[in-house]
Each structure stands twice: as C-alpha cells, then as structure tokens.
Amino acid sequence: MRRAILLACICTLAALPLLNMLPTDNPLHVSDFIITIVGKWLCYAILALSIDLAWGYAGILSLGHGAFFALGGYAIGMHLMRLIGPRGVYGHPILPDFMVFLGYTELPWFWWGFQSFPFAMAMALAVPGLLAFVVGYLAFRSRITGVYLSILTQALTYALMLAFFRNDMGFGGNNGFTDFKELLGFSLNTSSARMGLFYASLLALVVALALCANIVGSKLGRVLVAVRDGESRARFLGYDTLQHKLFIFVLSAMLAGLAGALYVPQVGIINPGEFSPGNSIEAVVWVAFGGRGTLVGAILGAFSVNALKTWLTSVAPDLWLFVLGAIFVAVTLLLPRGLIGLLEGRRK
C-alpha cells in the first residue's frame, strides 16, 4: 500500500515536465513556473532527507545543514562561473567578473579544476563531507550531544556566512555567483535544460531515498536508533558510537551538498545568504512537520511546507512568518510525529 502510494507520487512528479510540453491552452498544461518551483522542492526534499537521516535516526540535530547545502551550491556555482568564460561583462577569458572587478590577475589556487564538471560535482560532495568529518569528529569525540551540538553547528554556519560575505575570500562576497550561462553544453534558460535538471533532481531524490531506506533498514540503522535512544547504553554494549555517528553525519552532509549542487543551476544564483542560520532551522522544521524518523515524512514535510510558503508569500506575504512560527509551535506541542503520525494515527 505504502509502496504503491510512493510509486504513484514519483510517477506524478515524473509526468510534470511532459505535461509542460502540452500546448498552453490544454487544461492539463503545467507552466514553466511550476516546473522550476517543483524542481526546487525536489532539492529541498533531498536536504530534508539528509537532516532526517542524522536527526530522526541518529539523534544528531544539526542546525547547520544549510551550510553543507550552500557549500555544495558554491562548488557547482564555481563550475558555472568558469563556464561563463569570455561572455562576462568584462570579457576576461578566464577570470569571473567579480575577480576582474576586485583586481585579481590570476585564478586563485582553490579555483583550479572547477572548469571540469566531474571535479566540481566531486567537490560538491567532498567539501561538505570533509567539513562534516572534521566538525563531527571533534564534536562527537568530546561527547558533545543534544542542544550543545545544535548550537555548535549553528555557530558553524553563522561563521561561514560571515566569512563568505567577505570580498577577499574569493567567492564573490556579498553578491555570490549569478548570471550563469550553461551547464554541460545546455543553455540554462532553455526548457530542455530545466527538464534535464528536474529529472536529475528527481532521480537524485529517488536514489537518495533508496539509499537511506537501505541504511535505516540495515543493522547499521538499528544501531543508529539505539545510539539515538540511549547513547551510553549503546556504548556500553560495545558499539563504537563515534564511528556510527560520524559515518551518518558525513553521509548526511554529502547528501545536503548534492541537494545544493542541484539547486543552484535551477535558481541561477548562490550567495552567502544561503548560509544564514534561519535557513537551516527552517529545513529542520520541514522534517519535524512531515514526521521525523520516517524518510517519507521528511520529503512530505519539505513539499508541504514549501508549497504553503509559495502560496502564502504570494497571497499574504506578511502572514508567512506567523504561519511558519505557528508550524514550529504546532509541530513541537501537538504533532510530535508530524504529518505522517497524523495520517497513520487516523488509519489505525
């Protein structure tokens, strides 16, 4: 039953771009706007999945997953900037516009290699993974758990935001990267590129879901739940909780990086605002709203909260933050198991 619903959802999503190709007067026609929006939500869903994997299953509430998402976005953004080549405003064959503007004469070393797509994608996964490894190792080793870890990760994304706002970091400062032209030979503002990115995101989401389902269903997943519910007990039973937590944290960060890498070409911009602590905590609420500890719940949460946000910010923009705040309150006080809990509770 569950499997059938999931499959139906995936098929519906997969059909959206095809409906987009119908003539505009057809009642089933789906606008470009919807395709772009749903494409974004698919990336958010991957981010939600990554948070759920760490929080829902291993009890690691990271308030800094937005940082991994943004780092993945920056990695692909660097690739997209390199591809602009001489088409920039200043027409420099190699340097992006902002570097010419800031008086760079040659490409900084950390930009080397980003002209290659496979390298950029690898970095979009490796950089968040490495950061998560270092932070996770330091934190888990000294047994920083619960709210302490949450605050620490929040400080991490805050520090990164401040750092990326600086012009001399070599990442475009305040303005970040934008004005992208093409990816893998496709011009980004064509509908075929939009479709390609949409399907890539959908595929990534399905693969990520399958991967996560596999992990949480395995013995590893059970140990993680044990760590979540009683870390000391799991440790006394002989499990190396540090290794388990570190593994899941790094994997989760890489998933978030992947989501960011898929997100940036679709929205066409990445700037330090993506690191803002508010973004990370909002993503946590998607998971809580959908139902943490259930993979489908995280995805459901990402879709439903963002659908509500898109609708409400166009109808009554002043109300959105009240509603979001109310979602925080409702989820913690009334719906501890989220939408999924509500649905399952009713079915029983």
Added chain:
Amino acid sequence: MAQPSFETLLPRLGESFGATAEAAEAMGAMGDPRALPLLRALNDNRLGRTADGRLVIDGRDALTGEAAPSPAELLRINNRVRVALRGAMGRLAIVSPDAAERAAAAEAVFRTRSAENVPLLEAALAREALPDIRARLELALGASRLISNDPAGQRAGVAALAQAGTADARNLLLEVRASRTELAAEIDQAIAAIDGKLAFRRAAETLFQGLSLGSVLLLAALGLAITFGVMGVINMAHGEMVMLGAYTTFVVQEALRSTGMAAWSLPLSVPAAFVVTAAIGVALERGLIRHLYGRPLETLLLTFGIGMMIQQSVRLVFGAQNREVLSPAWMQGSLLLPGGIAVTQNRLWIIFFALAVLVAVMAAIRFTRFGLQMRAVVQNRRIAATMGIRTGRVDAATFAVGSGIAGIAGVALSQIDNVSPNLGTGYIIDSFMVVVFGGVGSLLGTLVGAMTLGLTNKLLEPYAGAVLAKVAVLVGIMIFIQRRPKGLFALKGRAAE
C-alpha cells in the same frame, strides 16, 4: 622693543591708519581678552571715539559697558588695518570667552606655528582652566618654541611635545629633526617616548572596546545563562526579548516626549522593559514551554518559532526600518581619561550597568528566598519538590527573571545599536557561545566568558578584520570545547550530569 601695555595702546587706535594697524598687531600678540571685542567692533565699523577720547561700541563704553553720554565718531579703517585686524583677531580667539572657539584657535595656532606666538600662548595658558584646552595650548606652545631661535626654548618645546604625546606632535618632531641636527638626540628620545605613549593609548582603547563588547555580551548572555543553566531550556527567542526591551525603550521615550519627564525616559525604561519582557516570559513558560520539559531539542524549535512570530509582529507594528532612541545628555560625547585615552560615555555607562546587573542577579540568587529555591531546584529538582518547593512556580519565576534581564539588555543596546526588528538575531549566537564557553549554570563563568570573548574579538580585530576575528573566535571556542566540554567553570559532582 619694550612691551607696551594694553592701556597705552588704546589711544593709538584711530590715530592714523598706520598707528591703528600697529596697535591692533600689538594687541594680537599680547593675548589680552579685553582686546577681542574692541577689534571685532573696529572691524565691523562699530567702534567710535567720543570727543573726550573714550572708546564706544553701539552707544556704550567699550571697556566699562556704561552708557556713553556724548556722541561718538566712528573710527575708519583701510585695507592695511583690515589685514592687521584679521591676524590679531585670529590670534586673540585663543582667549575668547567661548570654549569651542578657544579650542579651535589653539588648534589653528598649532597648525600655523610661528615663534611670534610664544608670548600669546604663554598669556593664554596662564588664563586657561579647562584641561582639554590647556593640553592643546601646551602642544601649540611646544610647537612654536621648537621653531623659535632660542635654544633653551627649543629644548622646552621638544619636552612639551613629548609630554603631549600625540601623533601630530610626533609628525612635527620628525619634520624638524632634519633641520635641527644639534637637537637630534633629544628629538629621538622624545619620539620614542611618544611612541610608547601612543602604543599605551592604543592598547588602553582596545582594552576599553573589548570590555565594552564584553559587557554587551554579558548583558545579552546573562538571562540566557539563567534559563539555560537553571532549567536546561534553550530559549531561542531570547534575542527577541532583547529586541522587545529596546522597543520598550522607544515606546517609553515617545510616551514621555513632550512631558516634563522626557529626561528620565531612559532610567524609567529599565523597569518598564523588565516588566514587559518578564510578563511575556512567564506567559511563554506557563503556556507553552513547560509542556516540553526534558525535551530540549523540541524546546529549541518551539522557542525559535515563537521568536519568529515576535519578530514579525514587531515588524508589522513598528515597521521594518530602524527606530531612533536618543541618548540622554549625560551619556553623550566622550570622556578623556588621563593619558589622553578617549572613551565614549554611553559605552562606559553600559560597562557599569552590566556589572551592576550581574551583581544584582548574583545577590538575588545568593541571598533571597527565591534564589535559595532556585539553587535547590538546580541541584536536584525532585528532592527540592519533596521539600515543599513548588518547582513549577520556581521555573516560571526563573524564566521571568531571565527574560526580564534580556529586556534590560535591550535598553542598554538601544543606546549603541540600531533598534530594528532583527536587533536580537545578531547577539543570540554570540550569547550562546558565551554561555557554553563560560560553563552552563555558572554566572561567574558567564562574566569571564563574555569578557574573554569581547577582548579576544577586539584584540584580533586590528590584525584580522572584524569578520575574521569573529570567525576565529568561533573556531577557537569549538577547539576549546574539545578540551573542556563543560566550559570554563564546569559544575562538579552530581550536578554535572
């Protein structure tokens, strides 16, 4: 040339153009403040002389101010006199009754330094009472003596400049060093002395800025330390409480604007902000947060959502733009400490205020009944409950105090930061860092943590820039937590787990 007295010069005014000009120049060099209104009147064609030889301005005796009985003939001036007057008036401004004019004149004399100004400056110094202007005059005198041809005067000039110890004095000494080879050794010594003074002053100012930032962090973190330390509640809406405190200050200011109490609006804001935010705190704790005890992560999300709603409400009510909160007169401007260290008054007040709040809170916890109950609940909630302490009530009161202190912090912040709906967001992460660094549950730790963070930030700033200093501090804390996961002042024994 024999030194003419002021009185002997008076009759020469109006004798002839040449005599008038000479008399004006002589008066300018003497630095007698009585000359200034005379020369100004002469320049404006208002100075007259009666038949019996008295000088008159606008029908009144120029020296005594009595009504002059007989008609006066206005003294005439030509361009030569005008030039002499301009020079003399410029130099005489140094003895003007207006302090700001004197300060500006002393500055001007320092810039245009000339040996001729020495007697003028000596006269002005003998009369000057304000320490700030005296310092400027001494600097100008030192500079003028250095230019003069009198070797003893030059030495005195070098000494005076070394004493003044400003960057201007240092530049002047460097300038003169090439042409006064016989003084080179003394000048080098003076420059070294000035460098030492400047370094000391810079260090003192950095220290002050660090203490100021530390006291702001202390105020912001104090309430957090109480709620976090006592109840284990992470209040992410704490920054919004601070913001509400700042807006309360604004509302009190507007309410008292046209009344006689306007000057008292800031002191009155302190209790007002405490009451407003404490009331909101109690409502939050009793209405929502208490349902989530023992689930800190959920509390964190809940309070974040509440903070979001508070922020948006304020944005809708007061608008997104900054609101202006005025500083009372006694908090404006800056204070010159001995050694030439300039400190801004409002930041100085905030340091004292923060310490006063800390002492008050510590005393309340140490000596009051509520404080005793609070400590009992921190040590062991269940046993405290069996002893008859109503832990729910203690929780509510604790949360009220924590929120109220956040409101008070908002009053202080309204003096140095923009009062806008996202005022609190900038402080919340730093405040958490202070609490974690200092050790949860220890107010002393909060003090040490806040000051350490403030000082480290300001010490690093000149080398790394403001943003990198902040990043470095955050990274430093992450590494520090490796060594001491429970913070600087960890609770020991059973209370720790």
